[in-house]
Amino acid sequence: MAESAPRRCCLGWDFSTQQVKVVAVDAEMNVFYEESVHFDRDLPEFGTRGGVHVHKDGLTVTSPVLMWVQALDIILEKMKASGFDFSQVLALSGAGQQHGSIYWQAGAQQALKSLSPDLPLHQQLQACFSINDCPVWMDSSTTAQCRQLEAAVGGAQALSCLTGSRAYERFTGNQIAKIYQQNPKAYSHTERISLVSSFAASLFLGSYSPIDYSDGSGMNLLHIQDKVWSQACLGSCAPHLEEKLGPPVPSCSVVGAISSFYVQRYGFPPGCKVVAFTGDNPASLAGMRLEEGDIAVSLGTSDTLFLWLQEPMPALEGHIFCNPVDPQHYMALLCFKNGSLMREKIRDEFASCSWSEFSKALQSTEMGNGGNLGFYFDVMEITPEIIGRHRFNTEKRKVSAFPGDMEVRALIEGQFMAKRIHAEGLGYRVMSKTKILATGGASHNRDILQVLADVFGAPVYVIDTANSACLGSAYRAFHGLAGGTDVPFSEVVKLAPNPRLAATPSPGASQKNKMVRKQSHFKYITQERILEFNREGTGNTVSEGEGRDVRHWSGSAVSQE
Ligand SMILES: Nc1ncnc2c1ncn2[C@@H]1O[C@H](COP(=O)(O)OP(=O)(O)O)[C@@H](O)[C@H]1O
Numbered sequence: 001m002a003e004s005a006p007r008r009c010c011l012g013w014d015f016s017t018q019q020v021k022v023v024a025v026d027a028e029m030n031v032f033y034e035e036s037v038h039f040d041r042d043l044p045e046f047g048t049r050g051g052v053h054v055h056k057d058g059l060t061v062t063s064p065v066l067m068w069v070q071a072l073d074i075i076l077e078k079m080k081a082s083g084f085d086f087s088q089v090l091a092l093s094g095a096g097q098q099h100g101s102i103y104w105q106a107g108a109q110q111a112l113k114s115l116s117p118d119l120p121l122h123q124q125l126q127a128c129f130s131i132n133d134c135p136v137w138m139d140s141s142t143t144a145q146c147r148q149l150e151a152a153v154g155g156a157q158a159l160s161c162l163t164g165s166r167a168y169e170r171f172t173g174n175q176i177a178k179i180y181q182q183n184p185k186a187y188s189h190t191e192r193i194s195l196v197s198s199f200a201a202s203l204f205l206g207s208y209s210p211i212d213y214s215d216g217s218g219m220n221l222l223h224i225q226d227k228v229w230s231q232a233c234l235g236s237c238a239p240h241l242e243e244k245l246g247p248p249v250p251s252c253s254v255v256g257a258i259s260s261f262y263v264q265r266y267g268f269p270p271g272c273k274v275v276a277f278t279g280d281n282p283a284s285l286a287g288m289r290l291e292e293g294d295i296a297v298s299l300g301t302s303d304t305l306f307l308w309l310q311e312p313m314p315a316l317e318g319h320i321f322c323n324p325v326d327p328q329h330y331m332a333l334l335c336f337k338n339g340s341l342m343r344e345k346i347r348d349e350f351a352s353c354s355w356s357e358f359s360k361a362l363q364s365t366e367m368g369n370g371g372n373l374g375f376y377f378d379v380m381e382i383t384p385e386i387i388g389r390h391r392f393n394t395e396k397r398k399v400s401a402f403p404g405d406m407e408v409r410a411l412i413e414g415q416f417m418a419k420r421i422h423a424e425g426l427g428y429r430v431m432s433k434t435k436i437l438a439t440g441g442a443s444h445n446r447d448i449l450q451v452l453a454d455v456f457g458a459p460v461y462v463i464d465t466a467n468s469a470c471l472g473s474a475y476r477a478f479h480g481l482a483g484g485t486d487v488p489f490s491e492v493v494k495l496a497p498n499p500r501l502a503a504t505p506s507p508g509a510s511q512k513n514k515m516v517r518k519q520s521h522f523k524y525i526t527q528e529r530i531l532e533f534n535r536e537g538t539g540n541t542v543s544e545g546e547g548r549d550v551r552h553w554s555g556s557a558v559s560q561e
């Protein structure tokens, strides 16, 4: 796969929920190498499903830290076996699934600094962690800690104004508070706490890497405007937390040179720079070269939707993060937990475990699904907080199933309708110039992208790799190398290929959307509305008025315009 002629490059890594991935990008911004290690498939000894362990309470979700370390060993060996020329790597950066936290035991820094090139990393770092199973973003077990934090700073909106988000269970400050309360011994033996992103950077640096502003915004701890840890939040979560976190840094900072371990074992140049790692969603924003007015939809393990923002407008729903490529600006993010794993379940139940059958089901059903609507949350959703499968037929009745193909379309339309109304709740409006940039594993599926274009009434573009977090990490490595904050990111990546048009709205879609916007139909797809449907009981008719509106996205409503 690797070229034999020397090709100067930067590497972009992604430590995501289900896998570790890497791309190499040359000075002309071409991707010429991609590799990945899939946790469930390639490291079965850790017994994860979808890269995680879901605990008995159904709320606690963790991943083994040594699985991540070993995945890095494996991917580096794969690169070496393929002849990848490490000597040409000028710089590297990376991304991590957001919010997950790693607890380095006292003495671990020393172990990191004295890595022997004769042994793989996982054999040398075995005793370095005070917590072996790390809380990850899918965890929703910290409701008590969330309420404590909000109370400590004057309420949910006050916390959002400070940190960009009200308290969320998966956010790291609340996870740290839980560990401190339930396992104080492990907490006191911890000398450093990393995010998945800064942990991965630390493995390359051979010492602790700082947390960057952008991923640091997903902790409920960072003052997003002043870019310092909030003393009120730190104090509410756990003692001595500031020293365990270290000072945060701008996302485009060069945090050091690569550890001699990689120079000696793989042949990296000693001057290879490590640029601060960030969250996978901020890295995707960089990879898609998002512009103001565009909307990005990432269809990975989680589904996320994000926007570039000039001014933060923290609210009770969604998140504001510091922008990863422009320290003056921000990004807004909505996260939906029932993303690809939910789609896989419906695929397995109704489309013979095959994506091509899943696509056929979308092709054989009509836009609007004849008025049949579904919302599928097999795990407790984040946006909004709700669980269960909720289907409503064309007679406005709650039903327990649809015929197979209709089930597939109900899932995909429901997922995208939810994204649109929640984005509109944040103030986003689809305009005539709106571009939707899609990424993540499911963006390989053109039929899914067609539904996205139809529901948003806007064209959908993709980049050549569905791996925008890796790509963005490689771009960010070039940015850090070029001087970071002193140089506009757009200047550094100007040679990068433009996104390709993948789907345009079907005839009739915009007319439906126009009517839906006018009559505010989407607003009924809210937690309250679904709870109301449930209270009314399966088979009950939805009361006239509000409930009816949800179905107006279907064909029958168009004629009313
Ligand atoms: N053709 C396809 N159609 C729909 N979904 C797909 C397709 N190919 C892969 N996927 C989904 O992509 C997911 C992985 O996406 P990815 O962005 O790589 O995840 P992550 O970065 O969170 O590990 C898989 O769980 C799978 O469901």
Ligand SMILES: O=C(CO)[C@@H](O)[C@H](O)COP(=O)(O)O
Pocket: 016, 017, 018, 096, 097, 098, 099, 137, 170, 218, 279, 280, 281, 300, 301, 302, 303, 304, 333, 335
């Ligand atoms: O919790 C969030 C964002 O707030 C998730 O988006 C994680 O960042 C996981 O990312 P993927 O592995 O699904 O890409």
